[in-house]
Amino acid sequence: MLGLARRALLRLGASPLPPQQAPPLHLPSLLLRRPASSSSKKAQSFTVSYLVDSCGLSPESALAASKTVQFATPSRPDSVLEVFRNRGLSPTQISYVVRRYPRMLVSSPDNLSAKLDFLCSRGITGQELVKLVVAVPGVLTRSLGNHLIPTFEYLSGLLQSDAKAVKSIKKNPRILYHDPKVLLVPSIAMLRDCGVPEEKIRWLVLFQPGAFFLRSNVRFDEAVGRAKAMGFDPLRTNFLLALQVIRGMNESTWRRKVDAFGKWGWSEEDVVLAFKRNPGCMTMSESKIAAVMDIFVNEMGLDPLYMARRPTMMMLSLQKRIVPRWYVFRVLLSKGLIRTTRSLSGFLGVPEKLFMEKFVTANLGEAPDLLNLYNEKMGLTCAS
Incomplete structure (x- = not known):
């Protein structure tokens, strides 16, 4: 299968550069300022009206789009819109696609259908196809033979199945839009060079393909x-x-997160420790950091550094997990049904069904109002 990926990649060869054009003649500026012809003005006026009436664009968006594409008759754009409607796109979705890529309206309906047929043949159908087109309309501007087919074949070879290639594309359709040679292939080579196992690389491409295509000022090698x-x-x-x-945050954002933890006595080494235990902890907003640290430290009385060793606890939902369970924990602790806050990590981490059985239902004899309290803090209707 890796051989298939290599053969597919070879089909992604760069297009030859166009021949260098001769420099433009330095004509007098008056000769270059040709007034727009009446036919051009008519085409632009028709285009604006069509974009508003048939595509649902606002007059402002239609006028902006008319500077990119113009047409004098509705024949071609009508055919393109029919292709989209036949694939299940709603008027709102079609409007969004046209606003993003107005030149799509003058593309070949047959070529457009062929690209959509190809995606369907590989398992991207129905609403999944609609989601892909709306998420990354630019996919349909790519050449079928020179880009879409070889890119899919490369992914299929790398991941060792068409089904996994489809799964990766659904996770992040940009992986089908971008030329693999530009970002994906060099990044994978870098991972291999630093010793990342092949199965881990496939895992990243399959479950986290966005890691390769983040709009970040942090380069992959950095x-x-x-x-x-x-x-x-x-x-x-x-x-x-x-x-x-x-790669998902710039240096200033990283520093703000470090400073947010620093307000609770964490050193940079403590931040790195938490980050190593669960990298997701650095994706929390500064306000979430402040809120969860406040309840853990000021309400629960935990040492701030205790949290550095258990960062996953901080990433739980404040409203749906931490606060409601803390109130239950506090009742159980006051009645001697739980002996120490050391068990708090497991208390917060257990699945909902087990939590209800083990900590709420099992203790209603000693604490009859426990269920009502929990439901209240969860924002649910109290049990009668």
Whole structure:
């Protein structure tokens, strides 16, 4: 299958550069200022009206789009809109696609249908196809033979099945839009060079493809270097998760998160410790950090550094997990049904069904109002 990926990649060869054009003649400026012809003005006026009446664009958006594309008759755009309608796109979705890529209206309906047929043939159908087109309309501007087919074949070879390639594309359709040679292939080569196992690379492409296509000022190689410097092991999945987090924020955002933890006495080493245990902890907003640390430290009386070793606790929902269970915990602790706050981590982490059975229902004899209290804090209707 890896051979298939390599053969597919070869089909993604760069297009030859166009021949260098001769420099423009320096004509007098008056000759260059040709007034727009009446036919051009008519085409623009018709285009604006069509975009408003048939595509649902606002007059402002239609006028902006008419500077990109113009047409004098509705024949071609009508055919394109019919292709979209036949695939299940709603008027609102069609309007969004046209607003993003107005030139789509003058593309070949047959070519457009062929691209959509190809995606359907590979297992992206129905609403999944609609989601893909709306999420990344630019996919339909790519050449079927020179880009879409070889890119899909490359992904299929890399992931060792068409089904997994489809799953990756559904996770992040941009992986089908971008040329693999530009971002994906060099990044994968870098991961291999630093010792990331092949199955971990496939995991990243399958479940976290966005890590390769983040709009970030942190280059992939820079993120790899920072993760290694923090002590992440390339053999472990956390290394890949750390890459995604590092690439997802700039340096100023990172510093704000560090400062937010620093207000609770964490050193930079403590932040790195928490980050290594669960990289997702650095994706929390500063307000979430302040709120969860306040309840853990000021309400529950925990040592701030206790949380640095248990960052997953902080990432739980404040309204649906931490606060409601804390109230239950406090009642049980006051009645001697729980002896120490050391069990708080497990108390917060257990699944909902087990929590209800083990901590709420099992203690109603000693604490009859426990269920009502829990439902109240969860924002649910209290049981009668």
